[in-house]
Amino acid sequence: MSEIERHTIAVLVDNEPGVLARVVGLFSGRGYNIESLTVSSVSVDASLSRMTIVTSGTPMIIEQIKAQVNKLVPIHEVHDLTAEGPHLEREIALIKVVASGAERRESLRIADIFNAKVADTTTGSFVFSLTGKPEKIEAFIELMRSLGKTEIARSGVVGIARGAKAL
């Protein structure tokens, strides 16, 4: 059995109505996994958008996913950031922790360690804002969960290749 790999794929697309539905429909129609998906316009005239999709599958499935996305008519380019070399991944998370007393104080200390900012506070809760690699976010969330009731809003992963070459 082939190993399941996690890949981050950047896709440049025409910024036209329905293009997001097209890509998402392709994934759901063929049973491909979407771990996270972000999209926004990136060119000066807003004619181009960039999607960052985190997906997982065997190497043969990953190749299929890239080829299938590339085949869609409004797609300009498909880049597998995981395969193409060193790259950065970031996401932002807003984490509400409802706790009091010792747990509340502990959550603030841990937030300090992670460099999370306090975006909201009451005597019985905090909302932390944390930016960083997905693994860092996940670790912080795990710790917060053990301290009280949590509500989590994550933005999804954006990625970009390291170095001087720009798409």
Add this chain to the structure above:
Amino acid sequence: MASEPMNGAQVVIKSLLDQGVDVVFGYPGGAVLPIYDELFKQNQLRHILVRHEQGAVHAAEGYARSTGKVGVVLVTSGPGATNAVTGLTDALMDSVPIVCLTGQVPTHLIGNDAFQECDTTGITRPCTKHNYLVKDADRLAKTLHEAFYVARSGRPGPVVVDIPKDIQFATCPYSGPGNVKHKTYRPQIKGDAGKIAKAVDMIAKAKRPVIYGGGGIINSGPKAVELFTKFVKTTGAPTTLTLMGLGALPAADQRYLGMVGMHGTYEANMAMHDCDLMICVGARFDDRVTGRLDAFSPGSKKIHIDIDPTSINKNIAVDLGIVGDVASVLEDLLKVWKAEQKTTDKKAVASWWKTVDGWRERDCLKFATNKKVIKPQEAIKRLYELTLDREVFITTEVGQHQMWAAQHFRFEKPNHWMTSGGLGTMGYGLPAAVGVQLGHPDALVVDIAGEASTMMNIQELATAIQYRLPIKIFIINNEYMGMVRQWQELLHGGRYSESYSNALPDFVKLAEAFGAKGLRATKPSELDDTIKAMIAHDGPVVVDIAVDPKENCFPMIPSGAAHNDMLFGPDDEAGKPVSEDGMVLV
């Protein structure tokens, strides 16, 4: 040259004419009245009125497949568009170039649940190659020309253009087809030179090569078919074709092994399994061909030539994938072969042919005839033999008769065989025959059909009558949904659940009610005369051939089995039960 301002409907007509379209298959409705009004005022573009929008798309498919042109459909909004969905999905699965224009409610009503409104672009997104909703009158002409470009470029497919009614009335600028320089969709035509050189090398060294050709050859065009035949001759390799590829190599060619796959010939499937090099040209390793994936041709290296990069390494990992148009890649390959003065390993290939000929001797397609009841294979074989003297186009419905037609009707040329392969749509054959006849008014067009399939789009007989299309509906009537019954016999203990064709109409009377001729044969002695009468009649004919209801289609690779593990007859059925894994496969 100053031109009068045109409205959207006029732009539609002009765009179609400038794209070389001469016939449109359609059905009117409120949302397309402006276009129908303009159609009425002119007589260059011919409109064929079908009786169900599904029929319009299948007719356009038959037309496209038999002529090589893009098939064009015009339907209204709401139910018009949703009725077309089956046909569009069929065209997508079989890579048929179609442009389907759908009417839509006015732009300011979209999303309001208006009368006959539906989210056409949402519904057709997964079942078309691409679709457009024209919200801006300035973009109408450009969008139409782009739609034709997308439909016919790369791997052909269906494209929907949804045109709101207010756009059809609005004043629109016109621009001609020009040369669409699409900014993103530019399929690769020329194959990688390094990979082609490697392929030449692999072919020269192969000891047991087999060529596996598919519908992509025919889609690429007549030049590809010519080059493919040359390629087969040059390598002298045993060659098999898929259901969609029949006719890409003349059936009379001595290297042709017959069709490959679930109901393919013994020699074709065995050669595919035992080869050491499989050269796949314009085919897609479909599950009907591969059987169990982990037992598919385990000892061979595979080369895959395809214009669609997603086809390569989708089901089967290949050793050398070459993305490109079949004609272009084969031309380059043959050039390199000639330049390097390559030959195949003649001794090894001769020995391989001995093995293959040994398999041929099994004569796996033979069947027993009898004097009391017509065998379905006999009916199709006689139809083939009695039409050898003329150009004949065959469409089929779906099921056992389709497989028997693929086995016993031999094609020397491409574009004469129209069948629903990927989607397997019952109800395809009759409307497709309408489309084929329109593309070839003087030819004999026969729809080899089952009685259950014929009931699905029987209304299209009226279309044939209206336009005086002398199509022949050749019904292999076994009073069952034959293929379903065969599977129920094999896998479900003979429980024929809902597969009996109950309450069948008298097809002769039904034909006459439509205004066509009806013929019937119930005994073997009547078969030849009925076929001859069918051919001789100058007009549409429905022929009801009563055949043995219990005949099953062999050879058969049962689902879940390896592709060299075939059943050859009823006695084999009892011996080999289907595995649990096999049961769940279609």
